[in-house]
Amino acid sequence: MSKIALITGASSGIGRALARYHASLGGDVIITARRGEALDALKSELEAAHKVTVTVIPLDLGAAGGAAKLYEAVKATGIRVDYLINNAGFGGHGAFLDRDLTDDLNMIRLNVEALVSLCHLFGKDMVAAGGGKILNVSSTAAHMPGPLQATYFATKAYVSSFSQALAEELKGQGVTVTALEPGYVVTEFAAVADLEGTKLIAQKGATAEAAAKVGYDAMIAGKLTVINDKPLAFMLGWIMPFMPHRMRLNMVRKMQEK
Template sequence: MKRAALITGATSGIGLEIAKLHASNHGNLILIGRNNDKLLSLASEIHKQYNISTYILCEDLSDIGAAQRIYDYVVSNNIKVEYLINNAGFGGIDEFYKQDINLMQEMINVNITTLTCLTRLFLPHMIDNRHGRILNISSIASIMPGPLQAIYYASKSYVSSLTNAISEELKGTGVSITNIMPGPTKSNFGARSGMDKTIIFKKTASSKDVAAKAYESMLMGKRNSYAGVGLLEKIVLYTIPLLPKSLVLRVTKKLQVKLKD
């Protein structure tokens, strides 16, 4: 039985960098994305460079059945998932009442539903083997409500809350689950969400640095970790829950407004 790390959203940004890191540690990969051409070229590039086994699976993670199909694929190919990396996700700026209802559902399905179902499906095997690591990519957005990105921020609050709760349940099982909260990071996320036009994205961390911090935190079995966030920003983030909600909401909204070109 081959052992592997399963990575969702492996075709760009943070997921792609985590895939390369794991391959450089001689770990086999199951790469999930919805662009088959990108997956094929990535798998061949990684195989050539690191000589590991790479499986690819083209799935739209906004499809409610995606998690079960991924799990069935893994079982039917006799692969043991040692690392589950729930990385795929996206955001989008607009007032809540103007959001496209289909896109809104897609966001909830990718950021919340599929992540939850994959975690639920793969955990029992890990617990039986007393071995396994799960990495959930949340965001610093999980710490506060996000006017103008209400669904994205709420989805990341869900991820942080779910991950922390499960981590307590997993104590003593030999399995860990890690919640990573990246700050603004250079990837396709900024352009897709419209965040690249905001003041928050004036300074971004590299996907490579964020991936390295996330991967290391997962290997160490940490419960929570920031990535791509400086010391001063961390101090601000720690104080947010203590500040008046009206102030936090006002400032967060201002930070999401797109700057003029």
């Protein structure tokens, strides 16, 4: 029997690539995002190419109560989720005090609150069923504060910390939790976050497909965390921790400046 994956933010980028990869391995998938037309197109593509079953749930996960609505919609289908892949999220460029506070609070609601809620809701079901896997898409931003993206970096620090703690709590109960921490990936994320013109995206980024495969394979292996870029992983693990805090903050800020 194929494993069924629920993937949030599946209409584009890493989420769409994760859906394609899972389907290519013969797995059925539930895909959700706000853009119903994009989800329908992906459903047609995956079902034709891989003969899998794709269930579409168009929904604004970042709206108040969005996670509970998604959970109820999935339960209504009668489908048991084997893999929960929390990919939905967004960023936003600019000095914190110059940004609209509502935008940052909405970012926290989607990047953190919705993810935590889905882990709680589906995690309980997985434990009761005796097994399951959770993949939370974080970022290398989790490893440092992010001037000019202060809220986004902080949400990813939360995601990585939370994922590792939850993994330890669920150890021995058949459920693993993995945090994918990609570096810059070429998706529409940069345009939505208003990062065009920064040094961050001037570098050559990974493809969504490559990042998705690294994260998915790490989830299957039950790893705690994974970074898709080995040189970046070395820098984050062996260089940045020894840099003075002010130097590190200044370096990150320069990457975000236009």
